[in-house]
Amino acid sequence: MRSLMRRLAQWLMISSLVMAPFAMANEVPRIAVASSLQFALTEIADDFQGASGRQVILNVGSSGNFRRQIAQGAPFELFLSANEGYVQALHEAGKTRDAGVRYARGRLVWLQRSGRQEQGQESEGQKSELPPEEAPLAAVQAAVKTWQADGTRSRIALANPEHAPYGVAARQVLEHEGLWDASRPLQVMGENVAQAARFALSADTRGGLVAYSLARSPALAKQGDYVLIPEAWHSPLYQRMALVQGAGETAEAFYAYLQSDAARRVLRDYGFGVPDMGAP
Secondary structure (H helix, E strand, O other), X not given: OHHXXXXXXXXXXXXXXXXXXXXXXXXXXXXXXXHHHHHHHHHHHHHHHHHHOOOOEEEEEOHHHXXXXXXXXXXXXXXXXXXXXXHHHHHHOOOEOOOOEEEEEEOEEEEEXXXXXXXXXXOOXXXXXXXXXXXXXXXXXXXXXHHHHHOOOOEEEEEOOOOOHHHHHHHHHHHHOOOHHHHHHHEEEEOOHHHHHHHHOOOOEEEEEEEHHHHOOHXXXXXXXXXXXXXXXXXXXXXXXXXXXXXXXXXXXHHHHOOOHHHHHHHHHOOOEOOOOOOO
16 A cells, blocks of 8 residues: 555656746746836737736836845746846856846936926925026035025935845946935835835825836826936946746747847837847
């Protein structure tokens, strides 16, 4: 009897190992997506489903958090990071199939609510016009000056630099203009850059430093105005993606689709710089 039970247990174990790849291949894959891609990837995923009949589940968040989760075995099959260093680190740890490909270069903008001046919500001494291209942080400078003069607090939004690549870039921009330390009492940090964009458009916030791709999205374009930040003020926002070990066929197909001309056009529409996929 014991021998029979032992053989049955071995057969069940072997069967589960044989069936596991088949099950994974038929599951809807979970994709870890940097929040700067929230609107662009939703559009691309819809196009992919229309073209292939396959679905993917997009989980949107900060690249740093996804890097940690994938390192700990989270069941993602593809990782689109806003910091290519995170993908490279996972590759070195044996968590991805290879080093992946660079799929985009992001930009940073100053974003603020539309029609601030007409709403009369600014205290005296603060300008509500959109900052000019030659001085995109003029609103931060004005907010700091007012805070130092009379303690009036006008919030400045950005993503948390601890785990959000666009937060790192925002800090570098503020440091470049000598405003990082002075603006610290005014800063409100989002868990990721998409949350920072929501903070930037809230009633009690002067504005924020967020991803260009979010400011260009139809959902936010109706609510806010923006001005581009010079790329020379921060490290390049190179974005990289890679398949995670164990990825199934649908994730592979979506990874290939993301490198197609159709997907690249969508990324360009959202303000991303798109590299030549044939380049190293």
